[in-house]
Amino acid sequence: MSESGSKGQDYEASLAAADSKVAEFDDEQRGFVHRLQHFLHSNPSMVPLIVLVLSTIGFGLWIDWEPIQVRMGWAALEDVSNGRFRFFNSFTLTLILQQVAIVGVLALAQTLIILTAGIDLSVGAIAVLCSVIMGQFTFRYGIPPFVSVMIGLVFGTAIGAVSGWLVSRVKLPPFIVTLGMWQIVLAANYLYSANETIRSQDIEAQAPFLQLMGYKMKLGGATLTLGVVSMLVLALVLAYALRSTAWGRHVYAVGDDPEAAELAGVNVHRTLMSVYMLAGLICAFTAWVMIGRFGSVSPSATTGVIGNIQAITAVVIGGISLFGGRGSILGALFGALIVGVFELGLRMSGADPQWTFLLIGVLIIGAVAVDQWIRKVSV
Amino acid sequence: MSESGSKGQDYEASLAAADSKVAEFDDEQRGFVHRLQHFLHSNPSMVPLIVLVLSTIGFGLWIDWEPIQVRMGWAALEDVSNGRFRFFNSFTLTLILQQVAIVGVLALAQTLIILTAGIDLSVGAIAVLCSVIMGQFTFRYGIPPFVSVMIGLVFGTAIGAVSGWLVSRVKLPPFIVTLGMWQIVLAANYLYSANETIRSQDIEAQAPFLQLMGYKMKLGGATLTLGVVSMLVLALVLAYALRSTAWGRHVYAVGDDPEAAELAGVNVHRTLMSVYMLAGLICAFTAWVMIGRFGSVSPSATTGVIGNIQAITAVVIGGISLFGGRGSILGALFGALIVGVFELGLRMSGADPQWTFLLIGVLIIGAVAVDQWIRKVSV
Amino acid sequence: MERTPILQGKNLVKRYGKVTALDHCDFELYPGEILAVIGDNGAGKSTLIKAVSGAVVPDEGEVFLDGQRVDFNSPIDAREKGIETVYQTLAMSPALSIADNMFMGREIRKKGLMGKVFRQLDKAEMERLARDKLNDLGLMTIQNIRQAVETLSGGQRQGVAVARAAAFGSKVIILDEPTAALGVKESRKVLELIQDVKSRGIPIVLISHNMPHVFEIADRIHIHRLGKRLCVIDPKAFSMNDAVAFMTGAAEPPPETIPA
Amino acid sequence: MERTPILQGKNLVKRYGKVTALDHCDFELYPGEILAVIGDNGAGKSTLIKAVSGAVVPDEGEVFLDGQRVDFNSPIDAREKGIETVYQTLAMSPALSIADNMFMGREIRKKGLMGKVFRQLDKAEMERLARDKLNDLGLMTIQNIRQAVETLSGGQRQGVAVARAAAFGSKVIILDEPTAALGVKESRKVLELIQDVKSRGIPIVLISHNMPHVFEIADRIHIHRLGKRLCVIDPKAFSMNDAVAFMTGAAEPPPETIPA
Amino acid sequence: AAGGHATTVCLITKTDTNPFFVKMKEGATAKAEELGMTLKAFAGKVDGDHETQVQAIETCIADGAKGILLTASDTSAIVPNVQQAREAGLVVIALDTPLSPIDAADATFATDNFLAGELIGKWAAASLGDDAANAKIGMLDLAISQPTVGVLRDQGFLTGFGIDIKDPNKWGDEDDPRIVGNDVTAGNEEGGRKAMENLLAKDPGINVVYTINEPAAAGAYEALKAIGRENDVLIVSVDGGCPGVQNVADGVIGATSQQYPLLMASLGVEAIKKWADNGEKPEPTPGKDFFDTGVALVTDKAADGVESISVEEGKNLCWG
Numbered sequence A, B: 001m002s003e004s005g006s007k008g009q010d011y012e013a014s015l016a017a018a019d020s021k022v023a024e025f026d027d028e029q030r031g032f033v034h035r036l037q038h039f040l041h042s043n044p045s046m047v048p049l050i051v052l053v054l055s056t057i058g059f060g061l062w063i064d065w066e067p068i069q070v071r072m073g074w075a076a077l078e079d080v081s082n083g084r085f086r087f088f089n090s091f092t093l094t095l096i097l098q099q100v101a102i103v104g105v106l107a108l109a110q111t112l113i114i115l116t117a118g119i120d121l122s123v124g125a126i127a128v129l130c131s132v133i134m135g136q137f138t139f140r141y142g143i144p145p146f147v148s149v150m151i152g153l154v155f156g157t158a159i160g161a162v163s164g165w166l167v168s169r170v171k172l173p174p175f176i177v178t179l180g181m182w183q184i185v186l187a188a189n190y191l192y193s194a195n196e197t198i199r200s201q202d203i204e205a206q207a208p209f210l211q212l213m214g215y216k217m218k219l220g221g222a223t224l225t226l227g228v229v230s231m232l233v234l235a236l237v238l239a240y241a242l243r244s245t246a247w248g249r250h251v252y253a254v255g256d257d258p259e260a261a262e263l264a265g266v267n268v269h270r271t272l273m274s275v276y277m278l279a280g281l282i283c284a285f286t287a288w289v290m291i292g293r294f295g296s297v298s299p300s301a302t303t304g305v306i307g308n309i310q311a312i313t314a315v316v317i318g319g320i321s322l323f324g325g326r327g328s329i330l331g332a333l334f335g336a337l338i339v340g341v342f343e344l345g346l347r348m349s350g351a352d353p354q355w356t357f358l359l360i361g362v363l364i365i366g367a368v369a370v371d372q373w374i375r376k377v378s379v
Numbered sequence C, D: 001m002e003r004t005p006i007l008q009g010k011n012l013v014k015r016y017g018k019v020t021a022l023d024h025c026d027f028e029l030y031p032g033e034i035l036a037v038i039g040d041n042g043a044g045k046s047t048l049i050k051a052v053s054g055a056v057v058p059d060e061g062e063v064f065l066d067g068q069r070v071d072f073n074s075p076i077d078a079r080e081k082g083i084e085t086v087y088q089t090l091a092m093s094p095a096l097s098i099a100d101n102m103f104m105g106r107e108i109r110k111k112g113l114m115g116k117v118f119r120q121l122d123k124a125e126m127e128r129l130a131r132d133k134l135n136d137l138g139l140m141t142i143q144n145i146r147q148a149v150e151t152l153s154g155g156q157r158q159g160v161a162v163a164r165a166a167a168f169g170s171k172v173i174i175l176d177e178p179t180a181a182l183g184v185k186e187s188r189k190v191l192e193l194i195q196d197v198k199s200r201g202i203p204i205v206l207i208s209h210n211m212p213h214v215f216e217i218a219d220r221i222h223i224h225r226l227g228k229r230l231c232v233i234d235p236k237a238f239s240m241n242d243a244v245a246f247m248t249g250a251a252e253p254p255p256e257t258i259p260a
Numbered sequence E: 001a002a003g004g005h006a007t008t009v010c011l012i013t014k015t016d017t018n019p020f021f022v023k024m025k026e027g028a029t030a031k032a033e034e035l036g037m038t039l040k041a042f043a044g045k046v047d048g049d050h051e052t053q054v055q056a057i058e059t060c061i062a063d064g065a066k067g068i069l070l071t072a073s074d075t076s077a078i079v080p081n082v083q084q085a086r087e088a089g090l091v092v093i094a095l096d097t098p099l100s101p102i103d104a105a106d107a108t109f110a111t112d113n114f115l116a117g118e119l120i121g122k123w124a125a126a127s128l129g130d131d132a133a134n135a136k137i138g139m140l141d142l143a144i145s146q147p148t149v150g151v152l153r154d155q156g157f158l159t160g161f162g163i164d165i166k167d168p169n170k171w172g173d174e175d176d177p178r179i180v181g182n183d184v185t186a187g188n189e190e191g192g193r194k195a196m197e198n199l200l201a202k203d204p205g206i207n208v209v210y211t212i213n214e215p216a217a218a219g220a221y222e223a224l225k226a227i228g229r230e231n232d233v234l235i236v237s238v239d240g241g242c243p244g245v246q247n248v249a250d251g252v253i254g255a256t257s258q259q260y261p262l263l264m265a266s267l268g269v270e271a272i273k274k275w276a277d278n279g280e281k282p283e284p285t286p287g288k289d290f291f292d293t294g295v296a297l298v299t300d301k302a303a304d305g306v307e308s309i310s311v312e313e314g315k316n317l318c319w320g
């Protein structure tokens, strides 16, 4: 039986006069490093972008040092062994784009899953199986290529739906679901295809539509394939969707804390299903890009075995947190490009394949350590 | 200025008479399924053990159906194509133990890391590199085999220490650290070994100590190698250490919630370092087991490439949570054995290798789904 | 009493393993009132309001809204009917901004083509509204409406959650210990907000361990004990001491304390 | 005053990114006293006690124990000196048992060979001790000392954390909002425990938003505001209203309120 | 219940994802069917997978098989296990790749991978004529773990081309300036294309490309086609599968060394049948310590001094 009524407890009488300052002060003595940290902290995909630009410039300087000297007048053409730009030319730079197209698109699918605090070990296997389906449906059953591609896309989406259902409804950890799915899909791929390759020449002659993503656009020495353009467009569309639509906000919320998201009114099941299905669809789209790039349909494509690790590497170097809910999808694209630049750059500077492999390992740890340093600020 | 003094607030006068029941009731109508769920819930490593026993019996019945019929008098020896027990005999059953020895020991290392909520992708690569070190130090530099083995063990521990330091001090996610480490170690292995195999015959002649873990003990048809025995002993020792020493409790606490553990007085850094170093040591020990099993030292051993996934699979089937802090290390051993029984059983029943992969994929998802069902109770 | 309860639970049961968190529990909330729910730790208060707000599907029992039987399978169902809840755990996404969190699940799209076809969110509008709501609560100390929730203090977070519920609840607002982590000043703001909401005619369920607060603002007090409703009392007819005695089992409630 | 403080912080500074949680803050705890720390949400109370208990290493400033300068780099260092802390987040490992949690970091080994060589824990002894401590706190409602902490209600968990600190603190016990989630009955038990500990001669730091509790048991009250100590008052010389006014910035404290 | 036939024969291949081994399995299955035997197939999980092959041998012993056809991933490391199988009374026949030492197996039906490489090396050198002295060669190998088969073909090619190979157990240690570089392909189109691009970026003037197998060659061709150089680069390969031979016909590949996996497998199954029936062991090709199932160079542009068969013949003999 409180007598104080709506005026509150007796000791609260002075509250009306309370002021509302909080213990928030401006930085006192912050140097350039701190400002940089802050800037990078608020723009997560800037870090991989800067790494990308720096590593491109670094490799360019290293590889093209002689022609640069010539161009700058520091050396005469006769004095150097090579006066031609090898790295800094539109052919090489667009070649990197072509080489990362497959991993880049897979990394987009992987990013979606990782944003929901999942991980998908089956991305590469789904891509390979779907490429086999697109090819075999056309050649084995004589289905029109366009329809076969559609069937492939639907099939990839369906695999994604199965994984999504197991994750969201049966509540199995995504690592396990996709570990199992990886083996299942890859084995199904070999069993269904009987390891038969469909040759590039045959596809070109009978079903060129399958190779559509390999269609080339030349601008001077630069060569862009439709696959590369699709990768870039897809990345931008997804970046828009994740940032500016309700669905995107829900994906981040689910990755951050699924229980909180559910209680806050997000349909977690629907969001997860949409993400896994979309990721499956993107993997199936990768299948089409693969056919475009290789010309042929090969069930033993390496992507089936290591595409998952490649995609995860790109995502991680792109600064997207494996714990979900944090990161920008453009980062994954930059991550894939960084790996591409390193691989080609190292190969061009004469590192042999084994050293390249080792240095990529160092790159992974280094990139994430830098990212961690940047994130330390203000958390 | 509270006048109520130590007697508490005025409205609390009646507290002395408060009773202390809590809303805890006994189960009303619980059937057999519920009891079973409860039993399994309180004994996490029972689930994989039961799966192991059931799958062994299942494969035995399937493969040895004919001799069983003969033995039971349901059929005459002449009526069946094969009257010999092929699966249910001590040779085959101990063979499974030998076949899982490598993955089994790696899974023990993996379990330690996973219990701290980490994951180690480099386990297999470390094992292969250490086996190369043990071999090459003996053969290339003429160091006594015993010393070479010690150097290998120290080296594995050192790699573990580097990973542990990156995880614990630089605070990088274990997935990334060990992903990078995997590539680095594997490439270093190829580079250092120059892809040279040291032949079994040479080791036998010049450094039989390296093959010690392959030493066979026969009891009737049963064959146990020292490697198998070590695996079993190591599993028991680790199970004891995890359950009955302070260190073990700390490992679980760190995996459960590292911040809470730190605040509660656990030296998280020291615990993580000890776990990663011990895991590195166990991987190096696996190297010795590998030499014992294969006789030779081969830098291209597949364990380097797929040992990590095999070990994770065993751990996961063994019911250990990938989120850390939950599960029994014996489960990992049972998990490895389950995979071993399935692989051998499927091979003996004549399944195509790809079908075996596919079914192992299904097994992974199925095992975890069962585990999930059991854990649902009372959480 | 012949009024229909606006929100009603009948015979609700919820078991967690061996623990029966709700044991054939009834619950009624009448239009326009502030109903306090009090009880010991672990008595089942949070489970009760989860059951009537869709966050938990009860094992047995029924929920009625405006006298109509409803089956909430998720908090979204309840929200669509105008029931807003601040859960004890707050239900915020730490990495997202305050505005994102406030509009989670009911985002506002841009007008015109961008919104209809490209489904673009109207961030500016959402931020403006979020700022208004927080100002009402006296939380203008939050400088940047775009800052991530994880950078807020526990008290500020609780404030944002309460502001969200107050802004969107059209039928019932449920608050589970909204002032547990709050300081004196901040708690007072929340109590004022509750009275403000009540004056808009929206009934409120308030779970609290703070007896003075409960007796200050509640119209009726639901006393929860051992997973069920022990009694409902009128704060004007009983003392805090009585309430504490009933809730802790120190005294038996008189039979006439259960109205309706 | 010529007594040496048992625990002292001088000029402590701690910054989190843009936020300065501790801004040249002083702190003293004298032998045998109950010192309450009050302040608005986000004032920096938790950060202060983390700084003096090793959970946070301050950017600037010094900590003294019994007049000796100490450098705590982790909570373990502070614990070894006899300072026990119940953090606001409780610091429990959910999957481990109550006994495991209570003895975390100071496990008891078996006597003889098993303990010395094989380092085996004496589980039976630890469970017995844990049960005793909980009984002292009136938490005998916990049926199974081996049950995982995650199966306890929030209140029970807080009780276990307080019991742990009370059992092992030999020099100083620090409690950060130990009753925030507790019911009336459970809070009372904790207050009794605090007085009990004090009567054993061990000084206590209590952070709380509950003014009646603070004024009931504190010997001195440290009022924290905007990251620093505003003043220290004697609860017998000032009213709750005064304390609230100082702490919220509604009134300036008189200069003589700062003793020592 | 498992298997209705009395005689079981095991086929253990390096992988079952490479068409070469797929065909080998088809040949063995067909032959076993014909002879009324049960064939059980095993395969490594990835290229160079020694462990799984060891497990497979052990399984065959446990299974009571009569004999094993083995394409060893690691020809010396597998020897103790082969020994074990032979002690258990099984006949072990090495297919495709001889064991080291070669007499570790009861018999060997093999092609000489080094020879296969040498043939295409010689052919490439002969086709270029004088230009061979300043050729620019790209080497597309199998994997960074350097499995034996890849090393043998690579080193054979270089020997045939007339390049000093230094250590014959390792590729990549050569210092002949004509070699632009090595890269790895995993033996498929995907790896072939990327590896070719990498080498082209290093030196666009490459005019001879060695490839580990025909899928890698097809990938390399796509990379060359992308820059319009598909017609002025000589691609050589090894395997002789039907798609590969078709690619020779189409001008994708200049020449390929054809091997005969179906033949090896069916001969192997027959030999085991014989041994099971009357304990008779197969004899090696006279003058060699193994039964050579042969290698033939398939090309329509025969070069002087290198024996070759036409694409038409190659198509008749190809597998698949």
Ligand SMILES: Nc1ncnc2c1ncn2[C@@H]1O[C@H](COP(=O)(O)OP(=O)(O)OP(=O)(O)O)[C@@H](O)[C@H]1O
Pocket: B023, B378, B379, C016, C017, C019, C020, C021, C039, C040, C041, C042, C043, C044, C045, C046, C047, C048, C088, D151, D152, D153, D154, D155, D181, D183
């Ligand atoms: N998800 C869950 N899993 C298992 N047990 C649970 C779960 N949620 C609640 N419980 C149990 O149900 C009982 C009631 O819990 P509930 O949270 O409803 O209590 P409460 O009255 O809200 O307590 P408090 O005042 O501490 O918030 C407790 O014994 C609790 O341990």
Ligand SMILES: Nc1ncnc2c1ncn2[C@@H]1O[C@H](COP(=O)(O)OP(=O)(O)OP(=O)(O)O)[C@@H](O)[C@H]1O
Pocket: A023, A378, A379, C151, C152, C153, C154, C155, C181, C183, D016, D017, D019, D020, D021, D039, D040, D041, D042, D043, D044, D045, D046, D047, D048, D088
């Ligand atoms: N780990 C952290 N990272 C970033 N900022 C932090 C961190 N911990 C505390 N802060 C900030 O420091 C300030 C002081 O926080 P602190 O937790 O000490 O306040 P408090 O007085 O304990 O508040 P409450 O009464 O809400 O517990 C707050 O503004 C808070 O946001």
Ligand SMILES: [Mg+2]
Pocket: C045, C046, C047, C088, C176
């Ligand atoms: Mg509650």
Ligand SMILES: [Mg+2]
Pocket: D045, D046, D047, D088, D176
């Ligand atoms: Mg605090």
